Amino acid sequence: xxxxxxxxxxxxxxxxxxxxxxxxxxxxxxxxxxxxxxxxxxxxxxxxxxxxxxxxxxxxxxxxxxxxxxxxxxxxxxxxxxxxxxxxxxxxxxxxxxxxxxxxxxxxxxxxxxxxxxxxxxxxxxxxxxxxxxxxxxxxxxxxxxxxxxxxxxxxxxxxxxxxxxxxxxxxxxxxxxxxxxxxxxxxxxxxxxxxxxxxxxxxxxxxxxxxxxxxxxxxxxxxxxxxxxxxxxxxxxxxxxxx
Amino acid sequence: xxxxxxxxxxxxxxxxxxxxxxxxxxxxxxxxxxxxxxxxxxxxxxxxxxxxxxxxxxxxxxxxxxxxxxxxxxxxxxxxxxxxxxxxxxxxxxxxxxxxxxxxxxxxxxxxxxxxxxxxxxxxxxxxxxxxxxxxxxxxxxxxxxxxxxxxxxxxxxxxxxxxxxxxxxxxxx
Numbered sequence: 193x194x195x196x197x198x199x200x201x202x203x204x205x206x207x208x209x210x211x212x213x214x215x216x217x218x219x220x221x222x223x224x225x226x227x228x229x230x231x232x233x234x235x236x237x238x239x240x241x242x243x244x245x246x247x248x249x250x251x252x253x254x255x256x257x258x259x260x261x262x263x264x265x266x267x268x269x270x271x272x273x274x275x276x277x278x279x280x281x282x283x284x285x286x287x288x289x290x291x292x293x294x295x296x297x298x299x300x301x302x303x304x305x306x307x308x309x310x311x312x313x314x315x316x317x318x319x320x321x322x323x324x325x326x327x328x329x330x331x332x333x334x335x336x337x338x339x340x341x342x343x344x345x346x347x348x349x350x351x352x353x354x355x356x357x358x359x360x361x362x363x364x365x366x367x368x369x370x371x372x373x374x375x376x377x378x379x380x381x382x383x384x385x386x387x388x389x390x391x392x393x394x395x396x397x398x399x400x401x402x403x404x405x406x407x408x409x410x411x412x413x414x415x416x417x418x419x420x421x422x423x424x425x426x427x428x429x430x431x432x433x434x435x436x
Numbered sequence: 437x438x439x440x441x442x443x444x445x446x447x448x449x450x451x452x453x454x455x456x457x458x459x460x461x462x463x464x465x466x467x468x469x470x471x472x473x474x475x476x477x478x479x480x481x482x483x484x485x486x487x488x489x490x491x492x493x494x495x496x497x498x499x500x501x502x503x504x505x506x507x508x509x510x511x512x513x514x515x516x517x518x519x520x521x522x523x524x525x526x527x528x529x530x531x532x533x534x535x536x537x538x539x540x541x542x543x544x545x546x547x548x549x550x551x552x553x554x555x556x557x558x559x560x561x562x563x564x565x566x567x568x569x570x571x572x573x574x575x576x577x578x579x580x581x582x583x584x585x586x587x588x589x590x591x592x593x594x595x596x597x598x599x600x601x602x603x604x605x606x607x608x609x610x
Contacts, residue, residue: 194602196567199595202602203552203567206545211464213534220463221455224481228451228488 278432285311285424288402292420294318294362294409300384304429309392309403311424315364315383322411323359324383326366326376360413366405400428451488458501459484462508463534465564469512471553472532479515483508498575505569506579509561516557548601559594566591 194202285299298314317324352361366387377384387405404423410416445453462483466476486507487494494503530546541549552563565576566587573591577584595602 199598199602200567200570202548203563206541206548207464207468207552207568209541209545210530210533210535210549211467212539212541213537214460214463214467217463217534219455219459220477220481220484221452221459224455224484225448225452227481227485228448 281430281432283427283429285313285403285426287313287422288425289423290420292318292407292409292418292422294322294411294418295324295364295407295420297422299424302424302426302429303432304392304397305432308388308390309397309426309429310386310388311403311426313385313387313422314381315385317359317362321359322362323356324362324364326364326378326383326385360411363410363412365408394431397426397429397431401426447488447491450491451484454487454500454504455484458504461501462504465505465568466508466512467533468549468553468564469509469557469560470515473534475515479508479511482511486511498578502571502575502579505565509579513557544601548598551598551601555594555597559590559597562587562590563594563598 281303283302285302287297287299290297294317296316296318298316299311300314301312303310315324315326364385366385375386377386389403389405392403393401402423402425404421407420407422409418409420459480462480463476466479466483467473470476470479483504487504494500498506530541530550533549535541552560555563561580562576565571565579566573571579573584573587576582577587580587582590
């Protein structure tokens with residue numbers, strides 16, 4: 193096992209190698225000086241590609257939702273991935289097992305593309321005494337229990353304590369078994385989590401199979417934790433090419 | 437105690453000096469944290485502007501660079517919480533980093549860097565501060581408002597999550 197010094201050397205070399213372009217790039221000094229003097233407004237720069245992608249996705253989202261009868265919330269959760277989806281290939285995952293005593297999960301969509309299998313779940317608390325946040329970023333919490341004061345809903349920030357009221361806050365962290373990642377979208381309809389399995393079993397997916405992932409929950413008010421597992425049943429699926 | 441300035445040095449001059457000294461270092465960290473060069477440039481500018489506005493509140497308890505990195509990390513956190521970043525934040529891609537096309541990075545270095553970029557922010561922060569910048573645990577605890585035990589725990593977990601890429605490098609050396 194490498195020592196911390198060896199790991200330091202590895203990481204420094206890797207990051208420096210991957211960011212060498214910074215050394216030759218023009219300095220931001222001029223812009224910073226102008227903004228400090230008030231000669232230039234502080235406006236966030238957005239790369240052209242992102243603007244074009246965002247515009248295209250927004251147009252596609254509205255058009256698709258309007259013509260297909262799929263709730264805009266569920267569709268927007270796919271837009272976060274910037275996907276160019278084949279709507280006919282979307283299937284509905286069924287929650288076969290959920291060992292959590294705090295969370296209710298509803299499968300809304302599943303989609304298999306070149307970057308992996310993604311499933312969208314609606315996440316609710318199991319009772320009226322709790323509210324659920326996705327990980328620390330949604331609830332703005334860290335391990336020490338320090339929390340921020342706001343939560344993002346529909347892109348707007350709202351006071352966290354006002355939002356949760358008297359209910360206790362559950363922080364849920366999702367972990368696909370194997371390689372993967374997850375993200376979320378919170379709207380007025382609730383919390384939607386996207387769990388992506390980067391290397392699913394292709395043969396099994398083609399026949400229809402179960403997939404599983406883990407959740408670690410923490411009740412922020414009581415400090416209680418739970419580790420639970422979720423199993424979803426999927427019908428036979430076909431991998432879609434040309435993703436993004 | 438305020439910012440240490442040379443005699444006859446205006447705050448604007450001091451800002452220029454800080455930018456010249458630390459811009460590249462901050463840009464590197466922010467590129468990894470935000471996985472996007474454009475976003476990193478925004479955050480670096482914001483970091484220096486915040487430092488400029490708060491020069492008088494700098495108490496000199498840490499080095500200037502440490503102070504700037506702390507501001508940068510907070511700015512990165514804010515940026516990641518913004519509605520816009522959530523909207524566009526999807527895949528981690530090496531193409532969003534300022535690589536040098538005339539001297540592209542090695543596959544091992546790409547794999548390790550991408551693994552770091554895929555870490556949750558709480559692990560990425562300690563990787564950048566402990567392994568990349570070389571700060572001791574007690575300094576990191578102060579910078580991130582954590583206990584030293586929490587920092588140690590995050591470092592340990594980060595190492596576990598990066599094990600595959602780190603051990604892969606070790607195998608290559610053999």
